[in-house]
Structure formats: C-alpha cells, structure tokens
Amino acid sequence: MRELHRRAALLSGLAAVFVAGTATAQDRPRLRERRRRRAPDRAGGNGRSDAPHTSISTGSDPKQAYDLYANAAATGPVLAFIHGGGWSMGDKSMVHDLPEYAQRHGLTFASIGYRLVPQVTPREQAQDVAAAVAALRRTHPGRPLFLMGHSAGAHLAALVGTDPTWLAGQGLQPSDLAGVILLDGAGYDATGDRGDGYSGRLLGQLYDAAFGDNAAALSPTLLVRAGVTYPPFLIFHISSRQDSRGQSEALAQALNRAGGRAEVVVAPDDSHRDINVEFGQAGDAEGERAARFILGR
Template identity: 45%
Template sequence: MRTKLLLIAALAGGFPAVAIVPAAIAQATAPAPREIAYGADPLQKLEVYPARARGAPLVIFVHGGGWKRGDMGNATGASKVQHFTGRGYAFATVNYRLVPAASVEEQAADVAGAIAALLSRARELGFDPAKVILMGHSAGAHLAALVATDPRYLAKTGIGLDRLAGVVLLDGAAYDVPAQMAEAGRFMHGTYEQAFGTDPARQRALSPTLQAAAPNARDFLILHVERDDGTRQSEALGRALQAAGARVTVQGLPGRGLRGHMAINRQLGDPDYPATAIVDGWIDTVVGAR
C-alpha cells in the first residue's frame, strides 16, 4: 500500500516551512479534541482540535440533518478531522439546537455563537483569527450560508462578517427557501415546512440567496453533486453573491441523488475524493491572500 503523505505547515524564523509526514504518524500525534460550551443548552457545544502550528487556519464544520437531526459525533465525517488536523489546521465541529425545539433562526444564532466562542480562544487554540473558514453540509450548508450573508447573526455576538476568511458549502439545496419548497417533492416538503413554516416573509428572510446583498463574507466555495435542485440552488446563490461583490467558485462533482449527497460529506478529506484537492487548493488561496 502506498504511503499517504500530508503537508504540514510550521513556522520557522517567521517564514512558513513545510514538513512531509506520513499520514499514519500525523493521525497518531493529532491533538486531542476539547469540548467547549458556547451556551447553556446541552446542544450548544462544540469540539475543537487545536492547531499544531501557530498561525494555522481554523475550519469550523456545521453538520447537516434536515435541521432536525444529526450531531457532531455522527455527521462530521472522520476523514475531515484526520485530513485538516493532518494539514496542521485547527478543526472544530459544532452542535446546535434542533427543530422543532428550536427555530432555524436560533440555529443560525447558535452557529454565530460558536464562531464567536472560538474566536475568543484563538490564542489558546493556536489558530490565526484572520484565517477562519466556515464549512457546512446540507442543512449545515444552509445555516453556514445564512450566517455568512445575513450580518445580523454575527452582529449579535459582537463580531462582523469580515471575521470569516471564507465559506465552503457542501451540497446545500435550500439557499432560496421559497423556490426549494415550491419544487420539493412529497418526500422533503414536510421537512422544509417544519423548518421554515408557511410565512413567505419568513422564508425569504431565511434564504441566503435572497439575503445576498452586501455585506457578505468575502470568499465562497460552493460545491454540489449531480442533483437537479442542489445544482440550481448552488448556481443561483453563486450568481447572487457575485452580483453583490463576493468572490465565488461554484463547482459540480460526480455523484447522484442521496448517495452523492452523502458522499461529499463522508469522503471529503479522503485524498482520492475529488473535492478534497479542490477544497485544499481553495483554502490555500484564500488564507494565503490575507
């Protein structure tokens, strides 16, 4: 079996030095995660793996699950943790309160609260607070996009959208909630109505595409698989963000239906999965330019 190699950045004499370390060694020496509560509810907590080298990026992952299920223990995907910590990054995965006990507005507030809690600990966790990447899958992609387009959520924590270096969205399909609900089949309509209700004004307020007028986070990578709704929604969000002045890359990946939708989450971080190199290159470009 070929040895997998990881590039791990360290700082030496003020300049970045690169060491090549076998993946098995990198994983064995990965820092243990820390649990941080960012609110009083039992679900308002996150796990974070501190950076291995000072000044590393932080990737914050928001899980999916139709806004009503999932958690950081079963919906993050082991490959992400191993891959990003292997690159030397800090990596955090976030729990949030779930529908119907909480509203989608409260879920977005939870994501914002988790970001603020991590930024307040940047020094102790070893990451560069100017190199924060927010990432989400499915419903988590919707929540990440909402926090990155509607400044009110982060503003309530005392920080601005400029604290996000970039946003990675993995196969979301509810960036324009009214359009998605109008096109959804019977299988998903109940999930959308439970999350977004029937009030058109509320649905628009919870639609990142319809909240994409500036200000927004500055850089977006929007990935989707071969699903008609995910493709339409991703492309429309990309156009709206570009029109508002954001830098946006929208890219499709192989994989159809639910199988492809799950694969983009579970396999991101696997060096043989196409999205891994795409995300790595995009993060390197975004944080290297700041």
C-alpha cells in the same frame, strides 16, 4: 409536549428518508458500484472519529457547544464544520475523516453543535453557529476562520455568511470569516424550486416543517445585499440533485452580483452522503479543491 414529540419524529423521518433518497433512480446503480470500490468510512457508520478533542460550551443547552480537535502543530487557518441532518437530526460528533484532513493540511478543526428543530427554528440555530464562531475567533486570534457545512449545515453556514444579523450579535460581521464552504446544501432559497418527483415533495415537507412562515427571512440567497462585504464562497453540489444545482448557482449569482466572490463546483460522481463522508479522505477531489481554497493555492 406530545405535539412536540410528533413533530420531531416527523422531521427525523423526513430527513432520514431524504438523505437516503437524493440520488435519481438511474444514478443509483452507478453510485452503488462506485461506493463499493471506495475506501471505507474510517470513522464508522455513525461518522464519529476517535481523534482526541475537547467539547466547549457556548450556551446553556448541551447542543450549544463545539468540539475542538487536537492538532498541536497547526499554525494554519481554523476550519469550523456544521453537520447536516435536515435541521432536526445529527450531532457535532458526525465529522467522519475531517480531523485527519485538518491534520494533513495544518488546520485547526472544530465541529459546531446547535439546537435542533422542533425545539428551535433555523433562526436560533444560526445564533448558535454565530456564538461558536465568535468563541473560536476569541481563542484563535489572528487565525483565518473558514466556515463549512453539509446539507442543512450548508444552509446554516450560508445564512451566517450572508445575513449580518447573526454575527452582529457577537460583535462580528460576515467579512470576519475568511471563507465559506458549502457541501450539497439546499434551502439557500427556501421559497424556491424544490425539485421534481418524490424527492421534491419530501424536500418541500422538510422545508415547511423547519421554516414554517419564515422561509424568505431565512433564505441566504434572498438576503444578499449590495454594500455588504462578503467572504469568498466555494459551493459544491452533486450532479444528481436538480434542487441543489439550481440553489447553488442562484446563491453564487447573487453573491457575485453584489460584489462578492463565489464559485460553484459540481461533484459529478458523489451522492449526497458521499460528498460528506469522503471529503476528509486523502485524495478526495472535493476535499483537495477546498484545501486549495483554504490555503490560498
């Protein structure tokens, strides 16, 4: 038990420092000035929203649940979000302005919770995500379902969207997803380049602690196969992260070579945090680009 707590503290520390430090030194003054001019995160510093919602359990652990946000007028697709946090931190309440985003675009919004490392590995986290997807499909029959994740949540969204194993356990397949949207993820190939310098070393420690010896088996890019029907992917990355750019492009190339459809979009002025916090705000370029993807415009 003491070792479990020690690993949890290490992972949490690594994840927190990585999220705070992904901008390069030369980018930080520009990013700070841009953030100063922006609208505040209306959900508050913890990312929680006051929008009404219901928590629905999908397993015996409290983390195995999703929050379904009220939108009685919604007739469009379902948008299911997976929070980030280095696989070891975070909570499904971290939605920022996404409930308002869904309201504006006529979407039904859900935020998926999952058990955290070191209690489990990304393997079990993918199972938790797949269980929530299946529950949302049952309760919203006939509605297209888009899966979106940020950071580690982007990795889990990509994993469920590429490896048929996880949805097969729920009687589904990747093509049952209408689309996958990834916000500045990494770990798409957890065996690959982790970037240079301090951030690269930190990311390497984060990967090693989360994946252990299972990095290849849990790397979406390495799991893409010809003959599988994949949903379309919209993959965002920030410009200041070497690893995220390379990982995003390699995943898209693998999907396109296998007959899928994937597009990579750079968010030139965002930090790793900004692309998540601002995504739901009216007029945000990345959010509006994703809305066109979801609504087929």
